[in-house]
Amino acid sequence: MLGKVVIVGTGLIGGSFALALKRAGAVREVVGMERAPDAAARALALGIADSITASPQAAMNGADLVLLAAPVAQTARILETLLPYLEPGTVLTDAGSTKADVAATARAVLGERARQFVPGHPIAGRETNGPDAALADLYQGKKTVITPLPENAPGDVGLVAAAWRLCGAIIHTLTPEQHDGVFAAVSHLPHLLAYALVDDIARKPHADLLFQYAASGFRDFTRIAGSSPEMWRDISLANRDALLTELDAYLAQLTALRARLAAHDGPALEAIYTNAQRARRAWSEAIETAEPPVPASASTKQESP
Amino acid sequence: MLGKVVIVGTGLIGGSFALALKRAGAVREVVGMERAPDAAARALALGIADSITASPQAAMNGADLVLLAAPVAQTARILETLLPYLEPGTVLTDAGSTKADVAATARAVLGERARQFVPGHPIAGRETNGPDAALADLYQGKKTVITPLPENAPGDVGLVAAAWRLCGAIIHTLTPEQHDGVFAAVSHLPHLLAYALVDDIARKPHADLLFQYAASGFRDFTRIAGSSPEMWRDISLANRDALLTELDAYLAQLTALRARLAAHDGPALEAIYTNAQRARRAWSEAIETAEPPVPASASTKQESP
Numbered sequence: 001m002l003g004k005v006v007i008v009g010t011g012l013i014g015g016s017f018a019l020a021l022k023r024a025g026a027v028r029e030v031v032g033m034e035r036a037p038d039a040a041a042r043a044l045a046l047g048i049a050d051s052i053t054a055s056p057q058a059a060m061n062g063a064d065l066v067l068l069a070a071p072v073a074q075t076a077r078i079l080e081t082l083l084p085y086l087e088p089g090t091v092l093t094d095a096g097s098t099k100a101d102v103a104a105t106a107r108a109v110l111g112e113r114a115r116q117f118v119p120g121h122p123i124a125g126r127e128t129n130g131p132d133a134a135l136a137d138l139y140q141g142k143k144t145v146i147t148p149l150p151e152n153a154p155g156d157v158g159l160v161a162a163a164w165r166l167c168g169a170i171i172h173t174l175t176p177e178q179h180d181g182v183f184a185a186v187s188h189l190p191h192l193l194a195y196a197l198v199d200d201i202a203r204k205p206h207a208d209l210l211f212q213y214a215a216s217g218f219r220d221f222t223r224i225a226g227s228s229p230e231m232w233r234d235i236s237l238a239n240r241d242a243l244l245t246e247l248d249a250y251l252a253q254l255t256a257l258r259a260r261l262a263a264h265d266g267p268a269l270e271a272i273y274t275n276a277q278r279a280r281r282a283w284s285e286a287i288e289t290a291e292p293p294v295p296a297s298a299s300t301k302q303e304s305p
Numbered sequence: 306m307l308g309k310v311v312i313v314g315t316g317l318i319g320g321s322f323a324l325a326l327k328r329a330g331a332v333r334e335v336v337g338m339e340r341a342p343d344a345a346a347r348a349l350a351l352g353i354a355d356s357i358t359a360s361p362q363a364a365m366n367g368a369d370l371v372l373l374a375a376p377v378a379q380t381a382r383i384l385e386t387l388l389p390y391l392e393p394g395t396v397l398t399d400a401g402s403t404k405a406d407v408a409a410t411a412r413a414v415l416g417e418r419a420r421q422f423v424p425g426h427p428i429a430g431r432e433t434n435g436p437d438a439a440l441a442d443l444y445q446g447k448k449t450v451i452t453p454l455p456e457n458a459p460g461d462v463g464l465v466a467a468a469w470r471l472c473g474a475i476i477h478t479l480t481p482e483q484h485d486g487v488f489a490a491v492s493h494l495p496h497l498l499a500y501a502l503v504d505d506i507a508r509k510p511h512a513d514l515l516f517q518y519a520a521s522g523f524r525d526f527t528r529i530a531g532s533s534p535e536m537w538r539d540i541s542l543a544n545r546d547a548l549l550t551e552l553d554a555y556l557a558q559l560t561a562l563r564a565r566l567a568a569h570d571g572p573a574l575e576a577i578y579t580n581a582q583r584a585r586r587a588w589s590e591a592i593e594t595a596e597p598p599v600p601a602s603a604s605t606k607q608e609s610p
Contacts, residue, residue, distance in 0.1 A: 123520055143518070172518075185506060186519040190526040192562065193498060195581040200558045201490060202584035209483075211588045213448070214491040215428055219592070220525040221495040225585050229578035233571050240566060247563055251556070253505040257497065258552055261545060266538050273534035276500040279507035280530050283516045287524070 002027045002163065006059045006066040008078055010034040010043035010052070012126060013095045014069030015134025018048045020167035023136045031059050042131040060085035065163060068094035073234050075102055079109040079117075086110075091156045092117040093163075097183065097231075098238040099147045099176035106149075115151040118160040119176060120144060121183075122169060127226075140168035147176040177242075184242035189250060191232055192243065194225040307332045307468065311364045311371040313383055315339040315348035315357070317431060318400045319374030320439025323353045325472035328441040336364050347436040365390035370468055373399035378539055380407055384414040384422075391415075396461045397422040398468075402488070402536075403543040404452045404481035411454075420456040423465040424481060425449060426488075427474060432531075445473035452481040482547075489547035494555060496537055497548065499530040 005021060007014035010032040021027040032049030033056070034040040040052045053059050060066070060082055068078055075094065082092070096102045099119045106117040124142035126133050144164040148157045161171045174182065201210050236243060260268040310326060312319040315337040326332040337354030338361070339345040345357045358364050365371070365387055373383055380399065387397070401407045404424045411422040429447040431438050449469040453462045466476045479487065506515050541548060565573040 123518065145518070178514075182515055182518045185509075185515050186523050190502065190523055192566075193502070193559075194526060195578045196558050196562050197495065197498070197555065198581035198585050199577045200555055202580055204490075204554075207584070210487055210490050211584075211591070213428065213450070213477075213487050214588060214592070217529045218491050218495055219589070220528045221499060222581075222585055223525045224522045225578075225581045226589070227582070229575050229582050232578050233575040236566055236574055237569060237571055240569065244563065244567060247559070247566070250502065250505055251559060251563070253501050254498075254552070254556060254559075257501050258549065258556070261497075261541060261552070262549060264542060264545065266542055269541055270534050270538040272504045273500045273530075273537050275507055276503035276527075276530045277532070277534050279512070279516075280503050280527055283519060284524070284531070286516070287519070 001025075003064045004029045004031065004062050005163075006031045006033065006063045007049060008033045008066065008068045008082075009070035010039055010048050010131050010134075011069065012129050012131075012133040012138070013122065014067055015043060015046070015048040015131045016124075016136065016138035017067055017069065017095075017122075017163075017167060019046075019134055019136040020139060021163065022047070024166045026163075026166040031063070033059050039131050046131055046134065048131055048134055056081045057085045060087065060090065063087070063090045065159060066090060066092045068092070068096075071231070071234070072096040072098065072102065072238060076105050076109050079106065083110060083113065086113060086116065088116075090116060091159050093120045093160045095120060095122055097121060097187075097235050099145075099179040101238040103147070103149055103176045112151075114149060115153065116156060117149065118152050118157050119147045119149070120160055120164070121147070121179065122164065122167075124169075137168065139164065142169055143172050144169040145172045145174055145179055147174055147179045149176075180239050180242045181245075184239055184246045188235060188239055188243050189246045191224050191227060192236065192247065193250070194222045195232070198222050198225045306330075308369045309334045309336065309367050310468075311336045311338065311368045312354060313338045313371065313373045313387075314375035315344055315353050315436050315439075316374065317434050317436075317438040317443070318427065319372055320348060320351070320353040320436045321429075321441065321443035322372055322374065322400075322427075322468075322472060324351075324439055324441040325444060326468065327352070329471045331468075331471040336368070338364050344436050351436055351439065353436055353439055361386045362390045365392065365395065368392070368395045370464060371395060371397045373397070373401075376536070376539070377401040377403065377407065377543060380410050381414050384411060388415060388418065391418060391421065393421075395421065396464050398425045398465045400425060400427055402426060402492075402540050404450075404484045406543040408452070408454055408481045417456075419454060420458065421461060422454070423457050423462050424452045424454070425465055425469070426452070426484065427469065427472075429474075442473065444469065447474055448477050449474040450477045450479055450484055452479050452484045454481075485544050485547045486550075489544055489551045493540060493544055493548050494551045496529050496532060497541065497552065498555070499527045500534075500537070503527050503530045 005027050007018050018030045030049045032043050032052045034043055034052055043049045044052055094102055102119050107114045122139055122144040124139050146161055201207055310332050312323050323335045335354045337348050337357045339348055339357055348354045349357060399407055407424050412419045427444055427449040429444050451466055506512055
């Protein structure tokens with residue numbers, strides 16, 4: 001049972017965290033910090049927060065856990081605002097899509113108090129945002145990756161893990177660098193590739209003709225190119241090094257595949273396609289066992305990056 | 306009203322064509338040519354064909370329309386078998402995913418009788434194959450691209466278009482070369498990119514770790530990598546030149562994007578992502594107006610390549 005939880009940003013991510021803890025009867029009081037007046041009013045109306053405050057002093061007074069759920073680019077500013085009122089017993093965490101940069105920011109702003117900051121990343125989301133998109137079961141059965149810093153106290157790491165477990169999440173632990181390498185490969189690179197393909201087609205003189213014949217394979221392949229350009233610009237830059245590593249490996253793979261295609265090497269093409277089909281089937285079967293497919297009403301849903 | 310229609314290959318594509326014509330009351334007799342005994346028996350049992358014959362002479366006798374719906378690699382062999390019995394009033398067509406190679410094959414095998422061959426490509430399909438997958442409404446509201454040869458008689462082109470219209474399809478007309486360029490861009494290249502990504506990840510030493518964190522964005526992006534490796538090997542080779550052109554344009558695009566990422570050029574990344582998001586939204590809205598989204602039960606469906 002948590003006493004006071006502070007949510008910085010009461011939108012989809014922070015709001016769902018608060019609603020889940022409340023539904024579990026696991027929190028006494030949720031205080032929201034939210035700069036958008038409309039979002040603040042909706043967070044109160046929806047029962048996400050018991051109160052909203054603009055005062056970091058009031059928010060941090062006696063807080064057990066603080067979740068940063070605002071855009072990652074605001075992390076430094078928010079931590080600077082909270083630091084003067086950070087009590088020794090308070091644990092800070094976040095929900096950002098990249099972790100090495102957040103860890104570096106926490107150390108730069110908080111100094112030795114960074115030991116109170118346990119970085120995290122819930123792998124769940126929706127296409128819509130804001131308090132009205134928040135769901136008490138958003139994290140149910142989904143992964144939350146925690147990337148503890150060496151200086152974190154085990155008890156503080158345990159508190160963050162316990163809070164996410166109360167939201168229904170399955171806890172995975174990686175280092176910030178492992179996290180960023182993994183998500184560069186399976187999330188950030190696919191986004192970049194999808195954006196690049198649609199932009200490439202859209203700039204061709206006969207783009208209208210091409211789009212006319214794009215069908216369901218194209219729709220699924222490029223769905224992630226419908227994501228927020230600002231957010232993905234920030235993620236691309238925040239995870240630049242890991243993303244460049246993955247992009248270079250992929251460019252080498254494509255260049256090799258091009259040579260085989262140019263050489264009319266059917267067996268080599270078939271071997272690559274077959275290996276991909278086999279690996280994807282094995283993945284798909286494993287993931288559907290662990291996380292049953294979403295119902296149709298959520299078929300346009302999008303995980304958190 | 307068609308008299309006698311011959312379906313060479315009584316699986317998903319040919320079977321759905323026959324069922325649609327029958328439901329429309331638009332055909333007197335459907336004769337199937339099918340080499341797989343199980344498929345032949347199912348095609349009869351399901352009412353796809355009124356009879357099955359192994360004799361090209363019996364099949365071609367008095368035929369108005371012959372649809373080649375076997376794997377594209379068999380096109381030459383099938384045309385060689387049919388040619389001796391091809392009557393002057395019979396029109397041939399096909400349903401292959403590439404068209405310039407089919408046109409070349411038709412001319413090579415049929416010579417001047419290629420004027421009786423009108424190449425076509427219905428843009429519809431399912432993940433399952435065979436007679437049991439055939440649906441009378443598979444082509445309803447979907448596009449069929451017809452790529453007439455200069456030597457085709459207008460009446461023969463009109464007959465093929467009319468038959469597809471009776472199946473509920475919307476007729477589009479392109480040259481074989483236009484067709485292949487368009488599908489290289491919006492279908493064949495995305496398949497190659499998805500296969501390449503999954504193969505690339507699967508070959509990494511920490512592939513198991515990576516796949517563990519792949520989520521719904523990855524699932525949709527790579528869905529087409531679950532397609533038949535043999536079929537896509539054949540399509541890649543059949544449309545090699547157009548596919549290489551598109552692949553080279555994409556490699557240039559990715560290389561430029563890489564340079565911008567390496568240079569930390571946020572505005573350039575955002576401009577590319579924004580253009581892609583805008584173009585995809587416009588496409589998505591246009592396509593959903595023209596072709597409402599498939600219901601959940603068909604959410605794993607796959608268009609014909």
